Amino acid sequence: MSMQNVAASALQFTAPKRNELTHIPGDEGWPIIGKTFQVLADPKGHIERNGAKYGLVYRTHIFGETNIVLLGPEANELVLFDQQKLFSSTHGWNKVLGLLFPRGLMLLDFDEHRLHRKALSVAFKSGPMKSYLSDLDRGISARVAQWKTRPGEMLLYPAMKQLTLDLAAASFLGADIGPEVDEINRAFVDMVAAAVAPVRRPLPGTQMARGVKGRKRIVAYFREQIPLRRGNRGGDDLFSQLCRATHEDGALLSEQDIIDHMSFLMMAAHDTLTSSLTSFIGELAANPDWQDRLRAEVLALGLAPDAPSSFDDLEKMPLTEMAFKEALRLKPPVPSMPRRAMRDFSFKGFAIPAGTAVGVNPLYTHHMKEIWPEPDRFDPLRFTEDAQRNRHRFAFVPFGGGAHMCLGLHFAYMQAKCFARHFLQNIEVSLAPSYKPDWQMWPIPKPKDGLRVMVKAV
Numbered sequence: 001m002s003m004q005n006v007a008a009s010a011l012q013f014t015a016p017k018r019n020e021l022t023h024i025p026g027d028e029g030w031p032i033i034g035k036t037f038q039v040l041a042d043p044k045g046h047i048e049r050n051g052a053k054y055g056l057v058y059r060t061h062i063f064g065e066t067n068i069v070l071l072g073p074e075a076n077e078l079v080l081f082d083q084q085k086l087f088s089s090t091h092g093w094n095k096v097l098g099l100l101f102p103r104g105l106m107l108l109d110f111d112e113h114r115l116h117r118k119a120l121s122v123a124f125k126s127g128p129m130k131s132y133l134s135d136l137d138r139g140i141s142a143r144v145a146q147w148k149t150r151p152g153e154m155l156l157y158p159a160m161k162q163l164t165l166d167l168a169a170a171s172f173l174g175a176d177i178g179p180e181v182d183e184i185n186r187a188f189v190d191m192v193a194a195a196v197a198p199v200r201r202p203l204p205g206t207q208m209a210r211g212v213k214g215r216k217r218i219v220a221y222f223r224e225q226i227p228l229r230r231g232n233r234g235g236d237d238l239f240s241q242l243c244r245a246t247h248e249d250g251a252l253l254s255e256q257d258i259i260d261h262m263s264f265l266m267m268a269a270h271d272t273l274t275s276s277l278t279s280f281i282g283e284l285a286a287n288p289d290w291q292d293r294l295r296a297e298v299l300a301l302g303l304a305p306d307a308p309s310s311f312d313d314l315e316k317m318p319l320t321e322m323a324f325k326e327a328l329r330l331k332p333p334v335p336s337m338p339r340r341a342m343r344d345f346s347f348k349g350f351a352i353p354a355g356t357a358v359g360v361n362p363l364y365t366h367h368m369k370e371i372w373p374e375p376d377r378f379d380p381l382r383f384t385e386d387a388q389r390n391r392h393r394f395a396f397v398p399f400g401g402g403a404h405m406c407l408g409l410h411f412a413y414m415q416a417k418c419f420a421r422h423f424l425q426n427i428e429v430s431l432a433p434s435y436k437p438d439w440q441m442w443p444i445p446k447p448k449d450g451l452r453v454m455v456k457a458v
């Protein structure tokens with residue numbers, strides 16, 4: 001199938017009439033605003049109250065539209081695995097991300113999505129990943145060494161945000177960006193912040209307006225660089241990999257495709273890693289026994305404090321991986337995932353018509369008491385092989401599942417373990433007595449006060 005035929009087949013939909021959904025239990029709240037403010041104020045509480053009142057399928061109204069929320073592992077499997085190709089990711093995510101990240105991988109569907117995902121996958125094979133690891137390792141080691149020289153209180157979230165930004169510049173764009181690096185970083189930060197801004201139109205003075213301007217700058221940068229990266233200025237960074245990537249028929253990705261995929265990839269990686277690395281270290285600060293166990297695992301690698309980490313070293317950190325998973329369970333960086341039904345379907349006895357906006361919710365599933373006893377307790381042993389064996393495979397879905405499962409999953413584990421290795425080997429982290437950080441859980445989990453931790457050299 002040629003790329004043009006595939007692109008032309010993008011699906012259209014008609015939203016169902018209101019009375020086609022009223023058989024589904026729920027409460028749509030006020031006209032127009034619906035339940036939007038309740039969801040924004042307390043997403044976990046809101047969804048748990050609705051789940052308790054209405055069950056695993058309920059109707060609500062957010063962001064100007066009726067939504068059907070489908071809860072639990074079976075719903076995740078139906079929607080994410082999507083064996084029957086019922087659900088469009090394009091028409092789910094477009095409303096949130098379409099203006100700034102049009103045609104990012106997650107915003108493509110079905111055959112077209114499959115072809116692009118295949119082309120992008122080369123950049124995530126083990127050869128390129130090893131090269132990203134050496135960039136990440138260098139950046140992390142240098143930053144941890146700086147933190148080590150400044151013992152005392154530190155605001156974890158902003159420090160982590162700056163670090164992931166600098167690491168993305170090195171591993172995604174190459175160390176050699178030149179004097180434009182600060183300007184590109186700023187444009188990128190504006191674009192990512194706009195992705196989750198409450199005002200969705202680029203009105204003057206809004207974050208969305210800054211985001212649209214940032215996108216213009218980033219697009220211009222990519223456009224000017226593509227011919228250079230395809231020639232002898234290309235390196236091993238992710239951008240250069242995409243500039244050389246081809247479709248099945250051997251054709252290079254188009255300039256516009258590279259721009260759209262790069263913008264999306266950088267966004268997909270940035271806030272998710274910032275959020276998860278912050279919650280991971282936050283949990284270790286709150287659970288010193290686990291911090292000690294992971295430090296022992298790191299020290300057992302036998303590496304000098306400033307020595308680089310290899311793929312093999314990271315393989316020998318299973319407890320660290322389990323602890324990172326537990327942080328992702330407690331605070332999934334993508335707490336909910338939207339889709340649009342392209343055909344009629346039914347779930348738990350409810351008929352749901354084509355065109356309906358539906359959503360699944362990792363944040364809810366990750367706290368279901370019947371799957372995760374004492375769901376708010378940090379316990380990495382939930383992820384031993386034994387403990388996982390009898391669990392539904394869609395009970396833990398921080399990276400989604402099925403065709404759109406996170407393409408950067410191994411990148412994320414690699415960065416988290418590399419970070420843990422340098423951090424724990426050099427720094428001890430704690431929380432002040434009686435301090436309980438307060439988190440905003442949606443659209444991306446983030447500590448409200450930046451998360452104050454105490455650091456000291458090990």
Ligand code: HEM
Binds near residue numbers: 089269332399409
């Ligand atoms: C802890 C970090 C991360 C988390 C929790 C995360 C989570 C997710 C989730 C839940 C999805 C699927 C959304 C859906 O189906 O609606 C997704 C998709 C994606 N993620 Fe990640 N992500 C992370 C890091 C990354 C990184 C580091 C990269 C790139 C280097 C990345 C690239 C992508 C891409 C390209 C997709 C779209 C895949 C597709 O549609 O085929 N992510 N991610």
